[in-house]
Amino acid sequence: MVHYSFLLLVISLAGGMESGIIGGKVAKPHSRPYMASIQINKHHTCGGMLIREDYVLTAAHCLNRSVFSSRDHFEVVLGAHNITKKEKSQYLSSEFHTPPVTQQLTPNTVYIMHFVLFKLLCYLQLKNKAKLSKFVKVMTFAKKNGKTPANIHCSIAGWGLKTPKGNQASDVMREVNLKLQFSTECKNKWQQYFNSERMICSISDGKHAFCMGDSGSPLICNTKPQGIASYTFNGDCTNKSYPQVYVKTSYFLPWIKKNIG
Known part of the structure; x- marks a missing residue:
């Protein structure tokens, strides 16, 4: 079952789905191998994090299906630095359909089976496990639920x-x-x-x-x-x-x- 019980305020406050890191610098290529680019119709829409070989964690409103058309093409790209190029490091996972439809797939393409929303978070389950490498890695969580202090x-x-x-x-x-x-x-x-x-x-x-x-x-x-x-x-x-x-x-x-x- 897909749950939609997240804050509706998030969508209006997020100001749409265009991307943006303001300030900062270009990251060292592949220095964050856990990062995922969630794309709709080949357009980067949200970030995500690979938390297991077949799961990506993201924000719930990124995949609120009421915002998108059933014809939209969902993909998750792992191992990327330049998302406009087909880098050898990239692992393309998927289309997102409910229910999944059969079509011709590239060798590195897998379907996302479903996503689950839980208020503010959402995870994507991939049909096949991503192939881990120095470019694609799982991010592990801290073992304990410690406090995150201010000013760090x-x-x-x-x-x-x-x-x-x-x-x-x-x-x-x-x-x-x-x-x-x-x-x-x-x-x-x-x-x-x-x-x-x-x-x-x-x-x-x-x-x-x-x-x-x-x-x-x-x-x-x-x-x-x-x-x-x-x-x-x-x-x-x-x-x-x-x-x-x-x-x-x-x-x-x-x-x-x-x-x-």
Whole structure:
């Protein structure tokens, strides 16, 4: 069964599905082999994270099927640096159909069997396991549900706009460092839309931020994923008053383990 019980606010706040890492720099090619590019009609839409050979974790609203047409072509690309090229490192997984339809597939193509939404998170199950290599690797979670303190520096990556008002996504993966904000400050600003038990947030300095379409990308702190990018203020990604919000992965670990092991 597919669950749609996630915050509808996320879609309106995310400001659409265009991509964007604001500020930062070009990432070292294949330095983040767990990263996934979720694409619709060959267009990068959201980020994701490979958490098992046959599962990708992302933000729930990235695959809210009520937003897309049944004719849309869903794909997940692993092992990519430049998503406009067919790199030898890339592992293309899939079309997304419900139910799956039979068609001619390339040797490296597999179907996504289904996706499952759980409020703010979503995982994609691949029909076949991805072939792991130095370009495609699984990201492991921290063993314990520890606290993520404010003021530590974390990073996030994606394929996106270089400026908040740009209109062309980056061909190559970019990354940016961000500082976590106090949960009390996030709660003061977002009020009922922020749950400190399930969410964490970062504050933009006006120059560095994640932006629309980078939803689903993992926030990495001390080499481990601590959050999944979820929403920002009305598309104003570098707004210094409203913190950017992530789903706290540690809170959902029991749900992830229960469903996929």
